[in-house]
Amino acid sequence: MRSWVPSHITGFFAAKRSEDPKTSGSVGCGLTLALGATTAVEDALQTEIILNESSSDAPVSRYVVDRLAKSPVRVRTKLDMPLGSGFGASGAGALGCALALNAHFNLGLTADQAASVAHVAEVSNGTGLGDVIGQSTGGLVIRLEPGAPGIGRVDRIPVQPLKVNYVALGPISTKEVLSDKATMRAVNEAGVAALKELLKRPTLRDFMRLSRWFTVQAGLASDWALDAIEAVEAVGGMASMVMLGDAVFAFGGSQALKSFGEVHTTTISQRGANLD
Amino acid sequence: MRSWVPSHITGFFAAKRSEDPKTSGSVGCGLTLALGATTAVEDALQTEIILNESSSDAPVSRYVVDRLAKSPVRVRTKLDMPLGSGFGASGAGALGCALALNAHFNLGLTADQAASVAHVAEVSNGTGLGDVIGQSTGGLVIRLEPGAPGIGRVDRIPVQPLKVNYVALGPISTKEVLSDKATMRAVNEAGVAALKELLKRPTLRDFMRLSRWFTVQAGLASDWALDAIEAVEAVGGMASMVMLGDAVFAFGGSQALKSFGEVHTTTISQRGANLD
Numbered sequence: 001m002r003s004w005v006p007s008h009i010t011g012f013f014a015a016k017r018s019e020d021p022k023t024s025g026s027v028g029c030g031l032t033l034a035l036g037a038t039t040a041v042e043d044a045l046q047t048e049i050i051l052n053e054s055s056s057d058a059p060v061s062r063y064v065v066d067r068l069a070k071s072p073v074r075v076r077t078k079l080d081m082p083l084g085s086g087f088g089a090s091g092a093g094a095l096g097c098a099l100a101l102n103a104h105f106n107l108g109l110t111a112d113q114a115a116s117v118a119h120v121a122e123v124s125n126g127t128g129l130g131d132v133i134g135q136s137t138g139g140l141v142i143r144l145e146p147g148a149p150g151i152g153r154v155d156r157i158p159v160q161p162l163k164v165n166y167v168a169l170g171p172i173s174t175k176e177v178l179s180d181k182a183t184m185r186a187v188n189e190a191g192v193a194a195l196k197e198l199l200k201r202p203t204l205r206d207f208m209r210l211s212r213w214f215t216v217q218a219g220l221a222s223d224w225a226l227d228a229i230e231a232v233e234a235v236g237g238m239a240s241m242v243m244l245g246d247a248v249f250a251f252g253g254s255q256a257l258k259s260f261g262e263v264h265t266t267t268i269s270q271r272g273a274n275l276d
Numbered sequence: 277m278r279s280w281v282p283s284h285i286t287g288f289f290a291a292k293r294s295e296d297p298k299t300s301g302s303v304g305c306g307l308t309l310a311l312g313a314t315t316a317v318e319d320a321l322q323t324e325i326i327l328n329e330s331s332s333d334a335p336v337s338r339y340v341v342d343r344l345a346k347s348p349v350r351v352r353t354k355l356d357m358p359l360g361s362g363f364g365a366s367g368a369g370a371l372g373c374a375l376a377l378n379a380h381f382n383l384g385l386t387a388d389q390a391a392s393v394a395h396v397a398e399v400s401n402g403t404g405l406g407d408v409i410g411q412s413t414g415g416l417v418i419r420l421e422p423g424a425p426g427i428g429r430v431d432r433i434p435v436q437p438l439k440v441n442y443v444a445l446g447p448i449s450t451k452e453v454l455s456d457k458a459t460m461r462a463v464n465e466a467g468v469a470a471l472k473e474l475l476k477r478p479t480l481r482d483f484m485r486l487s488r489w490f491t492v493q494a495g496l497a498s499d500w501a502l503d504a505i506e507a508v509e510a511v512g513g514m515a516s517m518v519m520l521g522d523a524v525f526a527f528g529g530s531q532a533l534k535s536f537g538e539v540h541t542t543t544i545s546q547r548g549a550n551l552d
Contacts, residue, residue: 001436003434099434102434103434106479108476108477108478108479108482109434109478110418110431110432110433110434110478111415111431111432111433111434112431112432113431114434138547139387139550142386150431155386155387155388155389155426156386156387156388156550157386157387158279158375158378158379158385158386158387158390158550158551159550159551160277160550160551160552200384201384202384202385202386203382203384206384270547270548270550271414271546271547272546274415274432274434274435274436274546275434275435275436276436
């Protein structure tokens, strides 16, 4: 029994932390992509996590395995998304583990209960705040209230399974950004304002407009990313920065993006995480 | 811009009504199927609703059109599921209308806001209580608290996109069943008990077991349906009655079902309603 989890890219967000990782998280808005993570579990003599064919520490997945596995297992996760570039790879690995272990050991957890373990793993490791609830839901997901799936509150913006272009230059350390106080003040202020504005008119176009605004406002974008966004806009497309990665995603503008790196194309995933 | 909505078959339920149709609904558990409804909207001189090529009163869809259309429209809905047999065709039509009109008139409604109009249309017309929130979510959906999407509370049981066999003998009037007091007492008592039991161990197998138990307990099944269920079980499959239709759905047992009518096969839909 395998699980499948989509990528999740955040357009804008504000961190909302509390004592309890289950009620911690973020508000904001993001998109799940057909580029996914597939996870399979098998019994083993010693617990081992294999990411894309290599044995790995994978602390976020490991956190989930330590809590849910009833006996040693070999967990194999194949990640189709770029790593460390804001596509929610750690959340996808952790959520994939939770769903696959639930099936393997017949634990009888609901989707929200399994996803909640993955959310806590992300928050506790400082690797993410909102990817897991977005990945569990699928589509263009508005995070209205922070927290684990079943506690946080989400809604969706209806959206076609459109083509999404992206260029990923390299990683940004989510941990570093999330722990920098001055940065996070700017991020949180802009994120709350963008969400308020989006709720007045929740459409894909407004999601892109507000993500673009947030990118500048929060001061997280590199010159490379800003130039790439402008190049897409110059040919009539819509683009913004992937939060948090030195990566840009776009509707249209695939030609214009070519001078900024290798352009990849995927589609919006309308389904959330589930068994495969 | 077209919308797509999956079928939804309920395995067991309990009606929960209140003064406000938005907080009315049902608790229980049901499954969405790949068999869907596709809806397209175009401007017209006079409002018209076309179901499967024929102009139709379609009161549930009409309720949605009257509330959301800014000017006269022709709405075309193609329904792949059997009508009146508990596959949530009226909910699929209404929810499809809401999503297609939202896109056509650029109304800026979220998925929950659009679906809420369809839920109220169903409850007001007495045609359904829980299909719309199940269809909006997708998968094997537990309805924990009644109400429109965004108000009612749901969770999911993780499930593969498995093959589902079904035989539909004919319609049962949802309106008649829902308005019969003695029947509804038995239904509600059994539905609440089944949900409580499911939450102890939420798996597909337990959903089927409890749906089967509910079918007998609520006294809604015809002899035909009970015989069909037993025939599937005799060959090691799992089956139950579709609530509310004289129809049976099954995992496995397609040969055994053949003596009960034309056997159709579809799959579980993991995605909920969205733009197409």
